[in-house]
Amino acid sequence: MGERGGSAGAAGPAGGGGGHRAPSPARGNGGSRRRRGGPPKPEHPSGHGDSAEEPAGDFRCHTVQESLLSSASGFSNYRGVLNWCVVMLVLCNARLFLENLIKYGILVDPIQVVSLFLKDPYSWPSPCLVIGANVFAVAGLELERRLAAGSLSERAGSALRCLNLLSILCFPAAVVLLLPSVTPVGAAFALGIHTVLFLKLFSFHDVNKWCRQRPQNAPKTPQKPPQGGEEARRANGDVAHREVEYPENLSYRNLYYFLLAPTLCYELNFPRSPRLRKRFLLRRLCEMLFFTQLQVGLIQQWMVPTIQNSMKPFRDMDYSRIIERLLKLAVPNHLIWLIFFYWFFHSCLNAGAELLRFGDRQFYRDWWNSESVTYFWQNWNIPVHKWCLRHFYKPMLRRGVGKRTAQAAVFLASAFFHEYLVSVPLRMFRLWAFMGMAAQIPLAWLVSRFLRGHYGNAAVWLSLILGQPVAVLMYVHDYYVLHCNNTG
């Protein structure tokens, strides 16, 4: 082992310890760009005649080469930096968690959650509202039955349908605004259920209308079962799924299957999974239970103290502290949102689908890779996206509206529902949620115009991580000023 120039780039002293060695990257590349014309130094081939165990020759151990971080070296393998990011992230958040525990002790209190839904244990306004929602569903079904039978004109049906749909949105809002015993959380829950019902009945009416408008000579549904029919029939004890045709579908059974199914788009015959996988269902139910606890715990332990600490800077309009609080709130808010996403879109919807043997489990696509804001909105919430596409965007296109306009209209409709679900329960109309959604239109344009690839992805993440706590802080601040500052 002579001390030649060639050994410097490759040999290590402690090769025994499993040193998985990357190929020495700087060799032969270093400085070749700057060293104009100079031939590369020969690597002092071995075999000078002396013993390989003795240092000899001119005892060379240096060669002309650039540092790896110099641009001239051409080196670009920074894979380890990504692991560094992960390690740093885990450590930073472990510290935050520990600091929080030391500062506030354990604040988690599952009983307190009940009080969010119930102000007065003898008055249950939100569950009553949810039960009352069945009236609109039954009204919608009866309306369609009349239309199918021909005892109601298409025009009158259209008007009644609009009335029914409008009252689904207006009635619970009026109840919430007028009845003081409704808590904000209970109201948000009831309004959410009504919004889902609105979207579902909208789709139900649309599809039934398309069925009536279908030319009579158009080919009907091919009469074969949706998938693996023979298999499924054997596995499920010959419970045949006969394909349902138009007027037959106007049954309570068909309607309530759609209302319970995890989709917003009606179709006459949903694809069904061949059997109920009990272990899959059990896993999803355990996840639901665990993540519910985790969300409640994180909110009580981490969000609430942070938000309470943010009120003073807001009152004093101390901008550097507001930003500090905002960044402090961003981390738990984002983590809770991620947990919520998994809990709702993976655990809850899959559990519901498994119970109903509903086949289409695509409740989200890979939004985490989205490199543009539009890709994110197209992929994070597939039931809503599919509904918007089928019942709002494409009908608009068919009426000759431009693509850009239709896209903006979808965002504005979404903004309306966001505002509806936040402002009415809180009983204050501040338009923060509306503006947050509406701001996605210029944001989408900006990101797609200036950022691509990983930069676009980072911009989407940034808007998610920072956008939400801004809106949360805005609402909390205003709510605080309205309700808690009356005494001061």
Added chain:
Amino acid sequence: MGERGGSAGAAGPAGGGGGHRAPSPARGNGGSRRRRGGPPKPEHPSGHGDSAEEPAGDFRCHTVQESLLSSASGFSNYRGVLNWCVVMLVLCNARLFLENLIKYGILVDPIQVVSLFLKDPYSWPSPCLVIGANVFAVAGLELERRLAAGSLSERAGSALRCLNLLSILCFPAAVVLLLPSVTPVGAAFALGIHTVLFLKLFSFHDVNKWCRQRPQNAPKTPQKPPQGGEEARRANGDVAHREVEYPENLSYRNLYYFLLAPTLCYELNFPRSPRLRKRFLLRRLCEMLFFTQLQVGLIQQWMVPTIQNSMKPFRDMDYSRIIERLLKLAVPNHLIWLIFFYWFFHSCLNAGAELLRFGDRQFYRDWWNSESVTYFWQNWNIPVHKWCLRHFYKPMLRRGVGKRTAQAAVFLASAFFHEYLVSVPLRMFRLWAFMGMAAQIPLAWLVSRFLRGHYGNAAVWLSLILGQPVAVLMYVHDYYVLHCNNTG
């Protein structure tokens, strides 16, 4: 655009907004593992005869498919999660920085740095020590001259050489321990210079000994210039670099070039860069200036308050708070270490090398990708690694020592120097630094035994991020107990 099953997986509403679309991943894959035997559902080929603009057929918009996060989906593209990590990391640290600024105000004070080096402005012990170090270098050169001339026996030369080298380490240590006017920082600086001199002279003596021992019939250095000789000569005004042979190299000029060059391994003729790149040098000098300021600022603003806040938990032995403080200290400590790495190994050494037209700029390799502890220690500090390899590890192997033993000996020698550079300036012998380095031996074994690939890389990062602040806190705690608690 009919509402077929096939469109659900591919179409998006807002395709106009530059939505860079990943290939729809769940298609055809979803549930195929569980749906035993069932043939995949046909994708409802278009062309039913009705207008493509009208919804028709059976208005299908669902297909049987699994959620992406289900293991059955086979989906594995989580590239965006890495961008999420980066965004979260930047945000978390931006918040920490802001919080620190709000809490402590601006603590950066460049003047205060001077007081770390100088206690008494009329007494400059550290610079005097550094200037005095020249005596050892001159003594080493004179010794080699006598040996080359034959006026000193090889045996006596060896003894004198050991004496000279030992006194390089012992003399400044004795001065620091006996002279109270030496500040810890000044002492660490002087001892560092002496350690470097020790390693350089060790290499100088070794190489000269090898030259004397070389068999006279061995082929000499090939008489061609190291690289691009003609080019270099023209570019630099015909200043020829004649290759130096053994006894000629014992000149002050040759020795001082080696002492100033950014390497610890002596060789008679160093590879030289063809010319001084003025812009490269200027960039490195600017970096040196900027990162010096940044390090001083971060230490004053971030490290010092965190360390001061850690003293109380340490006094009370409050373990959860100690860990919280440790994690809090880990972030600034690690960032400062990273900046130090770039500042010293890239900026300073490259600037020095450029000034001396020293050709070999490999001061570090890609340690950030290291998947084992040994790979890290082999690659983060190439000058020291090269010295250990050439003058410590390989001579030991030649004497028949086993690889493992030699590797452990290298770590222990490194541990000795770490302890020497910390304990003597602080005037307390606690062996924390020694144990920190010695602990790398079992750590290296553990990591290489149980962790591979990215896990190994993460373990190396973790040991770097957490190991250093532990040692720092240990020393600071003991120093605090010794010096500041005397009054209490």
